[in-house]
Amino acid sequence: MTCFLCLQCGVQFTATETPPQHCPICEDERQFVRWEGQAWTTPQELAIGHRLVMRDDAGGLGFGIEPRFAIGQRAQLVQTQHGNVLWDCIPMVSDEAVAEINRRGGLAAIAISHCHFYSAMGKWSDAFGGVPIYLHADDRQWIMRPHPSIVSWQGETLAINPSLTLIRCGGHFAGSQVLHWRREGGNALLTGDTVQVTPTRRHVSFMYSYPNQIPLNATAVRRIAAALEPFDFDDIRGAWWDLNIIGGGKNSFATSVARYLAAIA
Template sequence: MTCFLCPQCGVQFAATQTPPENCPICEDERQYVRWEGQAWITGEELSAGHRLVMKDDAGVLAFGIEPRFAIGQRALLAQTPHGNVLWDCISMVSDEAVAEINRRGGLAAIAISHCHYYSVMVEWSEAFGGVPIYLHADDRQWIMRPHNAIVSWAGETLAINPSLTLVRCGGHFAGGQVLHWKRDDGNTLLSGDILQVTPTRRHVSFMYSYPNYIPLNAPAVRRIAAALEPFEFDDIYGAWWQQNIIGGARTAFHASIARYLQAIG
């Protein structure tokens, strides 16, 4: 029995004797099936040609895969006095990464913005004794490897600890969530691509489907604005290396909302 991974989205599936017939995540219009057709790899095959890297990204420890694999996101470690949380996830776990997180106080939980980054979330949880994985219940259908560590929470906000609060924004996915992080040097949003930090690093943008260029509609964008209105934040950390807004992020967010709504008419 093998937990196969889809190389296009990087998501791991429940254990089977043979590869699954299809990847529902990639067949959805917010992703796509690779041009060569659906394929599958094992974790061992991935490790043979790739490595997990750890780097500081604007003061936060981040984890990625080199060379680039699947969607190419990186994960972030939100370190708090009340326990550390891994934000978003990647398709590899390494002994070195586990040791570094343990050196920094261990891991209390995992939280992931949306299903494109579910990756090998179960393996990350098990590497730290089965810590909870917080996913919004509205995205339950996209869980390809069920596990008892998964917490499908419902509602609009969930305080993981006194420093970290999940906020359901919707948009890209119905259960799309961001993580608000109270820090000593200023509050932060960890956004994945629910809020997509643009290459200028002065704005964010929004899409229903990134690879298929389907914009998010105005009511959905206004809902995101309303969901985040109660929260103060100075920085936004996006889904990719160095794609962050450091300082003035709340002002940039409001300007981005207005710019986007004007652009789509």
């Protein structure tokens, strides 16, 4: 029995003797099936040609896979005095990464923006004794590997600890969530690609489907803006290496919302 990984999106599936026939995440219009057809790999096969890398990203520890695998997102360790949280996830876990997180105080929880980044969340949780994985209940249908540590929370906000609050924004997916980090020296917003930092690193944008280039409608964007209005933040940390807005994040967000709505009007 093997927990196969989809070669296109990197999401891990529940254990089976043979690879699944379909990946519902890739068959959804927000993603796509490989031109060569659906394909799978295993954690063991992935480790042969890839490695987990750790490096500083805007003053925090990030985790990625080299060479690039699947969607190519990186995870981030959010360190607080109330416990550390892994934001978003990647399809590979290593002894070195576990040791480094433990050296920094261990892991209290995992939280993931949306299903494209669920990857090997169960394996990451197991590596730290079964820490809770916070996913919004509106995205429950996209869980391909059920795990006892998954917490399907409901509502609009959830305080993981006194420093960290999950905010359901919707938009990209019904349960798409971001993480607000209240900290000394300036609050931060970790957004996955619910709020996508653009290459200028001065603006953000929004999409229903990134690979298929389907924009998000005005109602959904206004809802995201309303969900984030009560929260102050200086930095916005995106889903990929170095895609961060450092300083002036709240103003950049507001400017970007106005610019986006004008563009699709």
